[in-house]
Amino acid sequence: MSNYAISRQERIYLLTESTFGTIPAVGNTNACRHISSGLTAVVNNYPRPDKTGTRSQVIGVLGRKSATWSLSQSLAGSGAPGTVPDCNPILVALFGGQPVTSAGVSNTYTLSDPSPIPSLSMYSFRTPSTITQRVILGGVVAEATFQLGQNISTWSASGTGIWCLDTANFGTADATQKGGLGSFPVEPGAPVTNGQPTVGFTGVATFDGNVIAEIQTATLRIRTGSAVALDTFGSYYPVLAEGEVRTVGLAFSIYDSDGTGLQDLKQKAVTQTPITVTLQMGTIAGSIWTWTLNNVQVAQPSYDDSKNRYMVVFPESMAHATSITVRDELSLVIS
Amino acid sequence: MSNTYRFVGSRSEIGDKKLTKFGQAFELEDSQVPHVLGTSSAPGVPALPSPEFDEIGFTEQELSLYSDPYSHAQANEAFQEKKLKALRALHELRER
Numbered sequence: 270m271s272n273y274a275i276s277r278q279e280r281i282y283l284l285t286e287s288t289f290g291t292i293p294a295v296g297n298t299n300a301c302r303h304i305s306s307g308l309t310a311v312v313n314n315y316p317r318p319d320k321t322g323t324r325s326q327v328i329g330v331l332g333r334k335s336a337t338w339s340l341s342q343s344l345a346g347s348g349a350p351g352t353v354p355d356c357n358p359i360l361v362a363l364f365g366g367q368p369v370t371s372a373g374v375s376n377t378y379t380l381s382d383p384s385p386i387p388s389l390s391m392y393s394f395r396t397p398s399t400i401t402q403r404v405i406l407g408g409v410v411a412e413a414t415f416q417l418g419q420n421i422s423t424w425s426a427s428g429t430g431i432w433c434l435d436t437a438n439f440g441t442a443d444a445t446q447k448g449g450l451g452s453f454p455v456e457p458g459a460p461v462t463n464g465q466p467t468v469g470f471t472g473v474a475t476f477d478g479n480v481i482a483e484i485q486t487a488t489l490r491i492r493t494g495s496a497v498a499l500d501t502f503g504s505y506y507p508v509l510a511e512g513e514v515r516t517v518g519l520a521f522s523i524y525d526s527d528g529t530g531l532q533d534l535k536q537k538a539v540t541q542t543p544i545t546v547t548l549q550m551g552t553i554a555g556s557i558w559t560w561t562l563n564n565v566q567v568a569q570p571s572y573d574d575s576k577n578r579y580m581v582v583f584p585e586s587m588a589h590a591t592s593i594t595v596r597d598e599l600s601l602v603i604s
Numbered sequence: 605m606s607n608t609y610r611f612v613g614s615r616s617e618i619g620d621k622k623l624t625k626f627g628q629a630f631e632l633e634d635s636q637v638p639h640v641l642g643t644s645s646a647p648g649v650p651a652l653p654s655p656e657f658d659e660i661g662f663t664e665q666e667l668s669l670y671s672d673p674y675s676h677a678q679a680n681e682a683f684q685e686k687k688l689k690a691l692r693a694l695h696e697l698r699e700r
Contacts, residue, residue: 284646297618297639298648348614348673349650351691357646373691459619461640461648465673554676555614 278396280460281306281340283358285389289510290407290431292390292448299392300460301355304423307339308393308403310433334446334505335497336430338391338405343466344415344422346556346603350374354603355463358389359426362410363491364601375604380596386495386510388430390448394456402456406448407431409495409510415550415560417521418486419469422550422558429497431507445506467551467558474521477537477544479530485580487521487548489560491599517599518585519546519562525572525579534583538567543589559602564589606631609641610657612690613650614673623649625671626687627662643698650694660689 282299284292313332321327340359347354351373354360361367365381391405411428432446439453474484494513501508523531537544543564550558565588573580588598611628618640623630630651632640642648666686670679676687 296646298642298646347647347650348616349612349691349694351695352613352647352650370695372695373688457639459621459636459640461616461618461642463613463616463647463649465614552677553614553674555673 272397272399274395274400279303279306280394280456282392282394282457282460283356283389284391285358285361285387286407289385289388290445290448292404292406292434292450295390295392295454295457297457297459297461300457300462301342302345302462303340303342305339305341306391306393307337307427308391308405308433309337310435311335311337331505333499334432335499335507336405336408336433337427338408338430338433339425339427340391341423341425344424344469344550344556344558345464345466346551346558348464348555350555350604351376352463352555359410359413360601362387362389362408362428362495363413363426363493368603375602378601378603380515380599382512382596386512388510392454392456398455401435401437402453403433403435404448404453405430405433407497407507407510409497410493411496412493413491415489415558416486417469417472417474417488417548417550418484422467422469428493428495429507431497465553465556467553467556469550471552472549472557473547474549475545475547476530477533477546479528479533481523481528481530481534483524483526483528483531485522485524487519488585489548489562490518490520490585492516492518515596515598517562517588519548519565519588520583520585522573522580522582525581531581534567535570535581538569538583541566546588554604557604559604561600561602562588563597563599564591606633608654609649609651610654611649611651612657612687612694616649618649623651626673626676627657627667627671629654641698647698650691652690652693652697656693656697657690660686660693662686662690 314329315332316329364378368376408430413426415424497507546562548560568586611623
C-alpha cells in the first residue's frame, strides 16, 4: 500500500543563492518553520495555431518552463538580538541584500537595487522520505505581506523561480533543472529552528509622530516588481531575474475617536501631505520587528459601522522614496 | 568528544531537543557544532561555549529569575548588560 503525505509532516529549508539557479548545500541551520507552502513547476504547452480542417485540437509542443513558490509563516525573530531570523534568505531577496548587524542589538534591512537580483533556494522535505521531495531554485521574491493585529502575527511571501526540481523527476532532469545537484539530498537530521512567534496585538503604531492605540489591523504589502525573465531567446528556462517598480503599501483600520492622532490622519488623507509611519510588531527582545515607512500618502478612509464601535478603514496607502537617489520608503529593524 | 554550551536565545529546537530557558546548558558533539551553531549568514542556535558564558558572570539568582525570555523586559540593568555581552560574544564567535 502506498504511503500518504500528511500536510503537517513537512519542513522548509531556505538558502540564499550566491549564483542564480545554483542550489547551495542544505544543512540543519537552514530550517525555517512555516504554516503553508507552495512549490510548483510551471510547464507551458503551446498548441499549434494552424487550421487542421477539423474543429478538433491536436497535441501541442513543450513550451517555456519556470516555477512559482509561496510561503506563509509566523512572524518570528531569532530570539537573540543581532542574530538574523530563520527566514533571512527571504528578507535578503525582498530587500536586496544582507542586513546591517549591530552585534547583540539588532539587524537592519534597507532597500537596495542590486544586480543580479538576489535569489533563494527553498526545499520542502516531507515525511516519509519516499514521498516526492521538492526544491525551488532561482527563487525571486515578487511580493510579501505582513499582518498586524492577529493573535500570532503572520506573514507570507511569494514569487517566481527557475524551476521546481523534485525527486520524482530527478533521474530525467536536465542540468538547469538540477541546479548543480549531483543527487537530491536527504533532509538534514537535526533541523534547527529559532525564536518565538510575535504576538500580533502587541507593539506600537506611530503615525505622523502620534502613537495610535486604537489601531486594530494593519497590512503591509511590499511588491518588489521582481520576477524571473520568461522571454529569453534560446532557453526554455529563465536565465535571469528582472525588476520593475517597487511599491510599498499599508492598509489599516482604527477604531474611530476624536483623538488628535486620528484627526491628523483624516486631515492628511485630504491634503496628501506625506507622513512617516512606524510599526513595531512584538515586544519580546529578539522578536521585535520595527518597520519604518516614509512619505506615506494616506488614502481617503471609509467608515465601517458593522462592529460595536465605528471603525475608520484606510485603504492601501503608499510609501515613497524621499528623492530620486534614495530607496528609503521602507526599512526594517529586528531587535 | 562533546562540550557544554549555554543557550542565550528565547527558544530554539535542535531536532527533538528544546531550548527554552536563558542559560540552559546542553551538550554538543564537536562534529555537530558547525551544523547546530551555524555561521553569521546561516545562524543556528544562539549559544556560547560554557566557559565563555561563565566568564560573563551571570549569577545563579539572575539565571533563575530571568530564565524565561519573556521576563527580560523587566530585568535589571546589570542583567541587561551581561545579556548584551553574551550576545556580542555570540556575534564574535560566529565571525571567527
